[in-house]
Amino acid sequence: MQLRFQYRAYLTPGQCISAARVFGCKRVVWNDALSLQKPRKAANKCLGNPRHRTAEGPYLQIPKAAELGKLLITSAKKSSERAFLTDAPVGVLQQALRDLDKAWKAHEDSKSGKRKGGRVEPPRAKSRKDNRQTARFTVSDHFKITKDGRLRLPKIGNVRVKWSRDLPSAPSSVTLIKDRSGRYWVSFVIESDPVADALPTVDGDQGIDLGLSRFAVLADGTHIASPKYLRRAEKKLKRRQRELSRKKKGSSNRDKARMKVARAHAAVADARRNFHHQWSHKLTGENQAVFVETLNVRGMARGRLAKSVHDAGWGQFVSFLAYKATRRGRQIVKIARDFPSSQICSACGHRDGPKPLHVRTWACSRPKCRAQHDRDWNAGKNVRNEGRRILTAPTPPTPGPGASRR
Template sequence: MLLRYRFRVYPTAPQRVMLARTFGCVRTVWNDAVAAREAAFRQRLPHPSLAVLDRTLITEAKRTAERRWLADVSNVPLQQSLRDCHAAYRNFFDSLSGRRNGGRVGPPQFKRRTGAQSARFTRNGFTLRPNGRLYLAKIGALKVVWSRKLPSAPSSVTVMKTPTGKFFVSFVVTVDDGAELLEPLSDPEAETGIDLGLKDFAVLRGGKVIDNPRFFRRLERKLKKSQRALSRKAKGSANRGKARLRVAKVHEKIKHTRSDWIDKQIKALVSENQALYVEDLHVKGLVRGRMAKSMLDAGFGMFLTRLESKASRAGRTFVKIDRYFPSTRLCSTCGALTGPSGLAGLKHRAWRCGCGAHHDRDVNAEINIRREGKRLVAAGLADT
């Protein structure tokens, strides 16, 4: 199993200059590759191969006056940029033909210098030194803040610069299956269904509620204020750069606080439950409606992806219930479909079934999700 371990780095002033050059060269090679592909498509010519692009956009380009500065940086991230662009096009075409699972993937786009920057180094482009420094070819030894040990020797490292000017490195490491296995819980009933929602982020077994923190909503007013200030600044001015940085910092704070909160909730759920049952939400479809902003703010897709990964590495049972299973409408007492449905039924937080049972909407849904998950496990129909 491949995992990424991310750490903060603090380059010196000369190293920041070399990193800026490296990012610029990597971005240029990527954009040249996209332009070459688009030109071939417009002229109805075969797409240039990776070997042809490598020769024309790197080797031969270094001999020209317009691209001679490509020789100032390591050749490793330039070649990796071409390979990443080639993989992105392959995923795009496989998505069009149906050979790739998952949602539709768009074609590669041109990269801008104002966004996040990155460069990837393979084994022959970096070295981990005994003093804890990370040496990158033609950049130097970077100071890394090690928050944890790497489980194995990394196969590649990506150095990144965020829009706020912070630098990070991301190592790709191999982890053996079961390396993070947790001891089975003594309580055989330590399992829960997870009913996700907007009023409460999740409702667990026994009516336990995880409140929805609404990170974006909390800082939305501050973000609007900073965006209005940015719109009034002249393009290309120093003040516009400062205003852009303030907007980026607000976005970064929202992103990091949401990610940290989700990781903490997942750790608690996995450590306290032997089995976890969730609905297979169609997140991309949900973010297209009138509640799209709230759906994106909740981060359901991030939560479900990380929860499945963490449960698998910890040896916990993780089951996704079919998205069309009527967990809300189904009465957990008699099994009749008498509950609220559709957008009009969202305002009904409690309801009474014809059998006389009175249900809380989310608590009833959690019970049904848990029962359906246990049935799938017993029948051998779940990927656990």
């Protein structure tokens, strides 16, 4: 499996200028390629109508990354208008064309139903006003980690990196990232063997019920308090945003105020991410199997609790659980969205019916049971029971090639 290791990078003022040139060259190549491909897409849509078919054929061929590379990189560097492309490594510019191909493919596959998920919009032109910039360096660019612990990036120089942990193997690529708050990061892609990284087998499993008042309640009764990082920082964010709105557009003071807003938001996101990392690390390390419910986060984020849903970050937490479980040799089971975890009595299995959200404790209506339940704890137990049932359920046999499809 592929893993991504990210570290903080500290660029000198001269290196920041060089990095800005690399980002700009990548943006120009992307926009040039997009300007060639978009008219052909529109023409193909028109020629798809039988009334517009031509003798040469109904469709115009869209140039691929290799053809665009010769036209927009190799040949363009010889012209006076695009001579500045020599300020960026060739691999970074070629990678921009590959990424554009992937963006078009994702858009087409989403329209035809080949790609799971929602509709993917077609790629758009990149603006120099974008506050987040990236540039990916491949092995062909000959990036290198020097003996003194610096990262040598072509056209930029030896970058100082804060190595919070060692790289387990040689990276296949590195991405230089400038986030909205002006910080620089380097992200390495590493090939990892899940068998070698697997932890010793342990006895135990855990069911997780995610919530808002409490971030999660586990099947063993553990309550994880909701940190509510965004709610706690709202006063500071309001003040920073108010200061930004008073600044004149286009002024340097407005840029400084925008940076303060971005840094305040980055602090919230970093704290939330660290919280998710800590608990996903703990849960996958102490349990052989982890069961979690599947929530419609996108739908819940459209309601009156949208800010609290975004503040909890359930989607990020579940994704952390999934990749860490895979890497450590653990099992993670996602329970179906329609499973009534809050309606079933975990003691006797009786389904007691739906309950409004303000009901936090309830008693089983079955006369022989009458068990008292905390709503979230009971849901965590039911999630664990359902996960165990899914793990022990026999796998249906695969029909042979001659089997009937009825």
